Amino acid sequence: MDGQHLTKVVLLACGSFNPITNMHLRMFELARDHLEDTGQYRVVKGIISPVGDAYKKKGLIEARHRLEMARLSTDSSDWITVDPWESLQPEWVETAKVVRHYYKEMLETEQNTDDVDTVKYAKKRRIEENHFGASSHQKKDGLQLMFLCGADVLESFGVPNLWKQEDIDEIVGRYGMVCITRSSSDPHKFIHQSDKLWQYRQNIHVVREWVTNEISATQVRRSLRRGRSVRYLLPDGVVHYIQEHALYSAESEQRNAGVVLAPMQKNTEVS
């Protein structure tokens, strides 16, 4: 296989990671295997971007802990990293903005290592920005950023006021998605039933998870509250960290109870 013609891919996963689990980490591995199996891609980096505290999700503990747990869990990985940028922002940041940020950063890193004509690049980007066709990925010199998520995130596109339509256009139309299936959802059906997603179907890579591994962070937190073991569901380092800092109690689960989720607040205010 001639490595020259492969598109380099960076995978970006956003989420609460409250806490990070082996399932989150598996998503990256599955996505990489799937993309490389097509013979068209080489996955060069994975980025875990934990959401900021301003997201106001019930039971969301402080970002500094969630970041540290994610870091501990990626110690043994040579390609998956954790980036604190999103969690450091004072306000909640729309996913599309996060994706845009990392896309820019990815290009900057590439530019620093390549000899690129910046003038030519800027002109090309202006042209592309005005056109989201079905297959106009933001690809620059064979480098692409893809949004990695579970099928539940794909289906959340249908929840009123959770996503702005133009953000979906951007994430799926301009960048691309890798979507890991869960037993309870059928992403192909969901894509089929949405005209917008159908339009972008070539940008959505659905990865079938044959070995069901649905470690829900919600249930992990529940087990922890009840003094039950979560060993082998999360990396050992994360289990120790949680014990050391006594994270996840009945109190922590009550955080943000009754508070409106940030995206919903933002999107309803606008209208």
Place this chain on the structure above:
Amino acid sequence: MATRRIPLVLLACGSFNPITNQHMRLFELARDHMHSTGQYQVVGGIVSPVSDGYGKQGLVLAQHRIAMAKLALQSSDWVTVDEWESQQADWTETVVTMRYHYDRILKEYERSTGQHKDSSGNPSPLSSPQLKLLCGADFLDTFQVPDLWLDDHVEEVAGHFGLICVSRGGLHPEQAVAASDTLSRHSHNIFLVREWVRNETSATEVRRALRRGLSVKYLIPDSVIEYIHQHNLYTEDSERRNKGTVLRPLAKQATQPGKSLDD
């Protein structure tokens, strides 16, 4: 007066081909469950990989399966790997393995209580230990397979020792118990633990992924992955091992006169 908890050791028999995070989860779930009954104190866990004589398709050498299990359990402070079963010349019935470990545990208990007598010379108030078989729900279904188990072995495993069965995915262990007269008779000694994580990580799937050069990271410990790559285990060739061979328990049971219980 505080009720004395019964010291309990959990024994898991199986191929462990290879050991996975899910195997180790079984121990964690079982321990939590038995503690929550208020009657038991889990004091140890034993992983007992089956011997090569089992004849199961795709089974790699016991020395490797033992080494991988040891690597996986390095960081555990209560579960250990035992080589006795794997070292026996022929495949060993589960009940024989149980008897061996129970005798060992009992001797250890008698030795330690012999040393701990109070001032009046009375024996230590420690309860006598128990050994129970830890398994997945699919294991209960094996009791229905003709000629795989001897009736009085089922009686001994379920009645005398006891089972802790962790349910997986869509299987319903209550049905397997109900479907067997012997198991139903001992239902009080069969502990059913519901695994809420829909985690169907199986060693079969892990081997499949390895054959295809796919990642198994976060399904089995890193040290085990390294070992597998170092020794190039789990290839198409290894999966063909024992193909067409009759599983040893079936071959063995077929030559023995069928024992049945007198009611």
